[in-house]
Amino acid sequence: MAGLLQALVGASEKAAHIARLCRREEPLFQLLVAEKTGADRNRRFLQDFKTLADVLIQEVIKHDLGKEFPELQGHIHGEESNEFRNGQGETVTVRVCATPGDTAALLLSVLEPERAAAELLAAAVHRDVTLEDAELAGVALSVPPQDLAIWIDPIDSTNEYIAGREDVAPVDGIAPAGLCSALVLIGAYDRRTGCPVLGVINEPFFRRDPPDPQGPRPRRWQGRYHWGVAYGETRLSSLSPPPPCPAPCLVLSRAEGAAVLEALGPLCGHRLRFAAGAGYKMLCVILGLADAYVLSQGSTFAWDACAPHAILRALGGGAVALAGALRARREGDTGDPPELVYNCPVEGAAGAERWANRGGLVAYTHPQHLEAVLAALATVPGL
Template identity: 25%
Template sequence: MLRGLQLAACCTALLQQPSIRQPTAQKVATVDLTDLLSTCVDACERGCAEIRRVAAQLDRNNEGGVRQVDYKIAGDPRSALTAADLAAQLAVVEPLATAWPGLRIVGEEDLACDVGAAADGAVCASPLIEVQPVPVLRRDRCDGLRKYASIAQEERRDIVEASLERVTVFVDPLDGTREFVEGRLENVQCLVGVAVDGRAVAGAVGLPFGGEAGASVVVYGLVGAGVATTGPRSVATRTSAMRPLVAAGDTDDATLRSAYAAARGTTGENVLVGGTGTKILAVVDGFADVAVMNFKSSSWDTCAPEAVLRAAGGRLTDIFGENIAHVPEPADPAGVGYLNALGAVATGPGFASAHDAVRAAMVRDAGATKKLEPWGADVEAALAARRAALFPR
């Protein structure tokens, strides 16, 4: 099941070769979240392998930039689409859908070859997108976290298991496509996140080029059980003594700049970090204390890294201090779908007050409050209405 990813050659091959699919398992009523995370880690590794395979074959210019690239939104470098995005999506989504019949999976590239400027481009028909046998994903990758999840079960059963209809998996097969296109491969990630009732609870953050000696590695976490990795990895060394150190992007957006200023206060400073997942992981690693994302991140960008951040004791909210809703069908009067229209702010342990500082600045910022207008004129009432719609349980 490719869920809308219409890669003509791949889909045709899948239909002609039904034997490559593993037998369909019986739909389950309850999902063991440690088992599900394990399959996400396994699928994430496969996505990383595809990114590496395609990256090695792509033609690049003298500056390291990718030549074979289309754009889902004409003129927007953040909407870049390459064969690596599509190959990784195929490697992640198909095995997960086969392993968990009935599981809701939302992938960034579900419709990439159906709508937008990229639909008429060459990437969707790239020979670099290979159809491979659908593997049986392992369910023992996260056994090291299982005992800690079991201990926490006494207080919160929902970190151990959940009914299938409450679970959604969000996949960003290649987070940081702009960085991938421009040759900044250290900022590229493959993200597979698990949400229960709209909250990110488990996630796998794949680093195709982030392990030691440039190998791939996956950082994964389960809320209540902790964070682990599949192998050794390279972590950036903190060079600034300023606190808080805010992972920020390059922007001319006045509201975003106001959020940066509020987050760093009078004692901190910004550090430029590319990619949503990379910014949040910088907070998990302690390289940064706070990360402020732009207003163009989506649920598939934030679900996996938020889960890892929460598992490490951190917190992610929007610019108004509200929880990010990772839901399969967003209640959205503004028509922005899975977009995190109110941005995202991540903090590590000890810096949670940054959320309050950013919120205080945003309720006075005309650009920020304008984003709430579809929910009402009064800020607090609008936030309450939005909260009730996005988290109805």
């Protein structure tokens, strides 16, 4: 399992490099957008885009992990279809080929006539990643990879990635929107129980190089990653649990309803913060910038939550199914609220909705904050 954890981190680093590369080539980036339609469309947005970066990153992660761990082949799932429509209206199946030249030729069928860009992307796809992380190298665990499956969100918060806003000022450390909320999420879960056990979050756009006093030059983005393990009694993470706050800060979606805002406001002294991207909001909880992420709608999916949920579990917290937790509370059940699981599609649903977290969620690090949120929301009609 230690080898698998290192492979997940390495895959996330390659993915982050590709995400930065695609944004750096602005003329290329304008060619990389295709509107999602049909069952793959997220109903929350008027326009929901997938980019070639999304598709390519997902296929690179599938390829690299499947090659190193054959037991995982067929059990690596992602948000995106690997079919991409090019400018001529032809459907191209994006995949990693045997050689950089073959991969470049395939990408050129999407990017024509941008041959140099296709070759640049192909080189990034086939590059070897070296991790210089002594802490990660020292992790020793044992669980058979054949017991696990993977959820990938190649670029969470795709709309913010496309918009590329770099000047959004954070509020108490939480960015309301912008490029920093675009993340690479890779989570592993137990095939039998659906419980998340490994998580990696990569921030490709964590910070930008400062201006060069010697003169103008490209200011490149620098990234960082976080990981967590929650398997059996083992709890390990690259992060330390954040300290609890008496009056919790809560992070929410701007689409949250008025009744929920009214119920939660007094709980946190109206320290309500808003941000884009489910993965980013969960990361805010992981980093201690917020004490809980509350979402009353079923607008997140397994690929959004699996990786951060594993890290939250490693830190002593979790992510509960909000509707189920409130229902159990009203029925007098005093046991642990139901956590999200990642192996059960929604019965009767189609397309992406099969993997929606129906009924919302609460992500937290300290149980007292979860309890306070559930108590505040228990009287909201319709939840």
